[in-house]
Amino acid sequence: MKTFAKKLLYHPLFLVLLVLILWQAVYEFSGCSDLFFPNPKQVMLLLYNGFLKTYDLWFAIGISIKRLVIGYLLTLLIGIPLGMLCHTSEILRATLGKIAIGFQTLPSICWVPLTLLWFGQSDTAIIFVICMGSLWSLILGTMRSIQLVPHIYIRAAYTMGARGFTLWQTVIFPAALPYLVNVMKQSWAFAWRSLLSAEIYISTISGLGLGQLLHYGREMQSMDQVISIIIILIFLGLLIDRYIFLPIEKSIEKRWGK
Amino acid sequence: MDVKNGVKIIVEDVSKSFTTNGETRLALDHINFSINQGEFVAILGASGCGKSTLLNMIAGIETCENGRILINDSNLNQPERHRMMMFQESALFPWYSVIENVMYGLRFKRGLDPKTYREIALYYLATVGLKNYADHRVYQLSGGMKQRVALARALAPNPQILLMDEPFSALDASTCEQLYRDLQRIWNSKKKTVVWVTHNVREAIVLAQRILVFSPHPGRIIKEITVDLPLSRTIHDTSVSELHDKIIAILNKK
């Protein structure tokens, strides 16, 4: 019994429950209007309806995740090779490498006006913003990951006869992977933020994503909806970290034995 | 000199200097020596006398500034499969298993059927006494075992020349003694040409047939010593101790 209580106390859901109770209590006793401070019961109801009756929320999640995955994959596809090139080519390092530092600091939301002009209110526009938000840190991070590869590995492989592509494939890339996974995770976080910025500012006819639902929640002064979306976003973030990045990190740790 | 097999490695008038912070310093000063096929030669000297630099040049990782290095009478400046190198750190690849590490060099050897890689690797793992560790991960091995695997990895492509840069200097004394015995046995049966870099006088005496004693700043050969002792010598032998004292005296005189 004691261990059960301890387990409960240490479980994150315990804190969630506590917050819910507190939230409900504050709602009941403060007498604020729903507009200002939403009723947790209302929020739960909205989530319940959205997921189990109308399925709206599933669609929104699907739309958002699709944009995110396309944008992120494009980022990986462009960013990792560019990062490698920046490592090998001095010209690229001196030019693109420097520019990337500048672009990396630019909040992706700044791309929205131009993007709208170029691509209109489309998925392409949102995907473009995602790429701009996550690409630069990936280029720089990839470059740094490769620089961190202990030189002794490369020398050992080189003396055994490894050259060019084989050297990259069998030594440099695997040696950089533990760092690279961290960089990819960071880049994913940037992509995620960019998605939300883009969706909040760009409304599309091709379907409403989570950011757009959040935005319309605000427009319609429905704080219930805003809070529901925030809750969904937090859960999604947790799930992705736990079921995508954590297993990758674990498997690398198991091989390297950290 | 064994005329039939000819000279294997010739280092001819080799110099090298490095420039750091605008200051140029001579690391190696007109080095001349040759090593016969199947000979075990130690390059002995304190740290900073250019031993690694010289070995890297023989390996073809670094270029000579002056002079040349001939291997089998050809001027090679690319590392080739008939030279394998071992470092102070094992430099084993942690993303591969033990046997995959030993197999690594085989893919660069022409005319070898990939189906035989595993068999060859297992043979060399057995040679260094680690057959049962084939599927272990690198991090599961002790320092001594790692160097054994690194040795197996260097032996597996069957190189004619082994270049060893203080491979045991990070290991404890008893592990070293074990490895000396194994190394004597392996060298005796495989008859490879070995260039062994070390700062450890006893190690050089126990392993090598010939010792090139280097002095630092700039790196020069100050003495060449032929070790005429029975093969199964250990660091505890009185004959080894006597030679040790002699070499120490040479080093101190400098």
Ligand SMILES: Nc1ncnc2c1ncn2[C@@H]1O[C@H](COP(=O)(O)OP(=O)(O)O)[C@@H](O)[C@H]1O
């Ligand atoms: N890449 C390098 N750049 C500058 N100086 C170097 C470099 N490599 C070696 N040196 C210098 O050359 C000398 C010999 O170095 P090294 O060959 O590593 O000696 P050892 O292996 O005998 O300790 C040292 O003084 C070292 O500082």
Ligand SMILES: [Mg+2]
């Ligand atoms: Mg050295």
